[in-house]
Amino acid sequence: MxxxxxxxxxxxxxxxxxxxxxxxxxxxxxxxxxxxxxxxxxxxxxxxxxxxxxxxxxxxxxxxxxxxxxxxxxxxxxxxxxxxxxxxxxxxxxxxxxxxxxxxxxxxxxxxxxxxxxxxxxxxxxxxxxxxxxxxxxxxxxxxxxxxxxxxxDIDVDIVVYIPNVELKTSISRNCLPDSYKRDYAAKASAISNLTIAALYSKDYKLAGKLMEEDLFHEPFRSELIPNFSYIREEAKKNGAYGTILSGAGPTMLSVTSKGNGPMLRQYMSNLPLLADYQIEYIPIDYQGISIQD
Missing domain, CATH: 3.30.230.10 (Ribosomal Protein S5; domain 2)
Structure with missing residues (x-):
């Protein structure tokens, strides 16, 4: 072999x-x-x-x-x-x-x-x-x-993640979601999702970031489980983030910001006393997926 x-x-x-x-x-x-x-x-x-x-x-x-x-x-x-x-x-x-x-x-x-x-x-x-x-x-x-x-x-943005020193099992985070949504609520949530994808495809990242923060499917129900949810979102926006969202079911949060601003946003957020226990990283988007090397 x-x-x-x-x-x-x-x-x-x-x-x-x-x-x-x-x-x-x-x-x-x-x-x-x-x-x-x-x-x-x-x-x-x-x-x-x-x-x-x-x-x-x-x-x-x-x-x-x-x-x-x-x-x-x-x-x-x-x-x-x-x-x-x-x-x-x-x-x-x-x-x-x-x-x-x-x-x-x-x-x-x-x-x-x-x-x-x-x-x-x-x-x-x-x-x-x-x-x-x-x-x-x-x-x-x-x-x-x-x-x-x-x-x-071809997504021309930088990504910064905020990883807290706590675990959150997906099963726990999923259990706080409603079993169903009313029709009007679901229609609005779906429209926000559709427009977010359209904004990403058209490279309107400012609009995409704004819409990401308007999610109705899961973030309103999970945010109370996430340490410093509103604080991270507000501080990141002050320093150029288009939007800050949960990564998956959390507890990690993720900011989308302009190309080139990732390292500066990471540095600013790393200096905040409330986030001293966080692992805060500027992480590139991977475009290759799974790879095999000899």
Missing amino acids: TPFCISVPASSGNVGPGFDSTGLALGLYLHLYVEDANSLLFYSHGESIPTEDHFIWNIAESIAKKHDITLPACKIQEVNEIPLARGLGSSASAIVAGIELANQLGNLHLTPEQKLQYGTEIEGHPDNIAPSIYGGLIISTVFAEEIEHIQLK
Whole structure:
């Protein structure tokens, strides 16, 4: 076996009002370094992990089983830059990594569409899976057994993220959402979502940022779970942010700002005493998606 490395980007789901249908790939990565070995060995940040307990390997084996193959012995070293349970798509990245691991070890020659199908079946919806596979901004939805998606690659903005030192499980954040919306409310929420995507496609980023903050599907219900939600939004806007939103289900927040302003916005926000415990980063948008290096 020739050694290889799988790299999968993080992702930010929803992007404001694109609830469960829009995701953005970000330049934080989960890496798997794979090489030949006489027995199966899995290390996570240098620590040996039993493979039967490892989520990524279990995903890989489930994909191999679908194709009636047995994966060969190998040594896998995981290095993960994506914070867990912070709203940056860590579970989706792990799922995609497991699918690609099976693809490479089993010579399955899976198409991106097949990877998206498998990932969506496991995750439940494609909004984080799709950008981790394709890169860029992806709008996607499931029709019967088909997943339709559109990719937007040329987004001329900078991204700054605010990662608090607390976890928030997606299940908890999802449980605070209503089971249904009244027709007029849903129509307005849908219109905001539609116009946000149109603004992004037309490169009207000021309008897009404004509309992102007007989401009605999830942010009004989740904001109380998020530390410093209003404070971060207000301070970021004072310093050039077009809009600041939850990243996925939170608790990470994400600002969209003009190209070139990201490092300055990051510096300003990092100096705020209330955010002293936050990891605040200027992160580029990833346009490649999953990649394999020798």
